[in-house]
Amino acid sequence: QVQLVESGGGLVQAGASLRLSCVGSGRTFRDSGMAWFRQAPGKEREFVAAVSRSGSGTYYLNSMKGRFTISRDNAKNTVYLQMNSLKPEDTAVYYCAADKGTVVPSRRPDAYDYWGQGTQVTVSS
Secondary structure, three states, rough: OOEEEEEEEEEOOOOOOOEEEEEEEEEOHOOEEEEEEEEOOOOEEEEEEEEEEOOEEEOOOOHOOOOOOEEEEEEOOOOEEOOOOOOOOHOEEEEEEEOOOOOOOOOOOOHEEEOOEEEEEEEEE
């Protein structure tokens, strides 16, 4: 079992930056591939980024490359999502998720077994 708690969301203006954090506890954090997803009202949950167990592999939705950076600190049981140059279309609830241990983390939500409660990110124009 893994418990995940996100933080760092908020209301910002377009062009601003935010850093989301997700702290894990329970099952050995470093055994899990980690990902960030987001869900806007009326839309399906969307993959944002993922990071391998060691942190050496990172994966992004193409439209996020260059603006978002995922990283992890296994000593702190934490995964981060640095979001720069935010746009109004980035407005969503952002969730972190953990799998049960994969070499390459999936982009599919159903590949993840553990989810946080989400943190709201709102970008005004």
